[in-house]
Amino acid sequence: MDLRSLAAVDLAKAIRDRKLTSLEATTAAIARLKPVHELCNAVVAFEDDDALSFARAIDASLTRGDDPGALAGVPLAHKDMFDRAGKIPSWGARIRLDKPCARDATLIHRLKAAGSVQIAALHLTEFAFGPTGHNYVLGHCRNPWDPTRITGGSSSGSAVCVAAGVVPAALGSDTGGSLRLPAAACGIASIKPTWSRVTRAGAMPLSPSLDTVGALARDVRDLAAMMTILAGHDPLDPTSSHRSVPDYQQEMSQPVQGLRIGIDDALIGEAHTEVQQAIESSLQQLEKAGAKRVKVRLKDFAVLDHLMQILQLTEVASSHGPYLRRRAEEIGPQVRARIEYGHFISGADYQTALRARGTILARVLSETYADADMTILPVLADPLPTIADLDVAGGPKLLAAMARVVKYTRPINYLGLPTITLPVPRTGGLPNGFQLVGRPFAEGRLLAIGRAYQRIVPPEVATRLA
DSSP states (O other): OOTTTHHHHHHHHHHTTTTSHHHHHHHHHHHHHHHHHHHHOOEEEEEHHHHHHHHHHHHHHHHHTTTTTTTTOOEEEEETBBBBOOOOOOSSSOOOOOSBBBOOOOOHHHHHHTEEEEEEEEHHHHGGGGSSOOOOOTTOOSSSTTBBBBBOSSSHHHHHHHHTTSSHHHHHHHHSTTTTHHHHHHHHHEEOTTTSSSSOOTOOOSTTTEEEEEEEEEHHHHHHHHHHHHHHHHTTTTTSSEEEEEHHHTTTTTTOTOEEEEEEEEHHHSSSSHHHHHHHHHHHHEEEEOOOOOOOOTTTTHHHHHHHOOOOOOHHHHHHHHHHHHHGSSSSSHHHHHHGGGGGOOOHHHHHHHHHHHHHHHHHHHHHTOOOOOEEEEESSSSSSSSSTTTOOSSTTHHHHHHOOOOHEEEEEETTTTTEEOOOSSSSOOEEEEEEESSSHHHHHHHHHHHHHHHOOOOOOOOOOO
């Protein structure tokens, strides 16, 4: 049994069937984690003792005949931005909470209740505010396929540990691309739910109008399993949706024959030629799975990006501005420079961007999605950059460099639409990915097409290429 490539749902079944114990699975995951961290700088805190103790408790529960949950005994690891009782989340920063948390974030609580075992707290960009995996406080995260390349951010450690086969799935967040970019850069899958579908209670806030929590995994089946656990209203997060939660694992099995995938050729034509070719290759595989392509227009995409930045920069300055005023020297140069920009946006501009959101979303749904069930876009506009290429700190090239990285991701956050990221078919080279963007609360349909795609383009465990 190759635990590196085993999906969480299959591992959970093996543990329930007593083919191995949670203690064995957890011990093996911890052993895999150490060399991956040495290569990639993926971990903030190892939590071996806590993990092994919890794994023993799960095994004891199974021996008694209890049902510890859907992911009973499965080792996972998560981005270090979620409250956990008795611990202080790092937020990827020198600045953090002054005392340990009194309770778990709702999502950590739900995953524990499902029986999963957390083995480590993972690397993220400082304050989850960066798309590349650079961190001038913790050190930069490195890609398991090629350690000279970026991991994408800000959910960098989560993507690394999933891609390298340490754990089958991990929590991440996405404000401007922070699930999709690391998934694409590391050659795995991710699900960014509709804004409000998943609670953010106990997660570090960055830009509340945009922040979305989701999951990364190699296998789309694990994304469905994670969404079934994560989705649903939470009284601790008044913005979380009251919509009932479907059985995503059942919805994943719905037919995809005839699903219409919208493609805006002009917009995709702004990507690097290699990326355009990868999108075409991916579309061909989706067509083999039964989908069909249709022409669409995603109008004013640059305007959406501009409006998104008005919301993001203003809200980040509000969330983290007090630290900038009192402890600026403790903030890394890239993040400090971006927080500063938010103080120069007027309240009138912020309110305009906020008010326009619903109107623009309605227009996109009535026009772009009139003849399409979902749209396809690149995630990264260019082939996978090196860490050195984007090591611009807080200098004058910062905003231009970041804008290119998040060209295809930030506008989707403004619209609040759900996306699934999938790796492009790899022909021996470095990974990249594409995103399918669905209508609001259409996560099940995205999971279904993702599952059909993976029957043709199976998930991989990262193999060092350089």
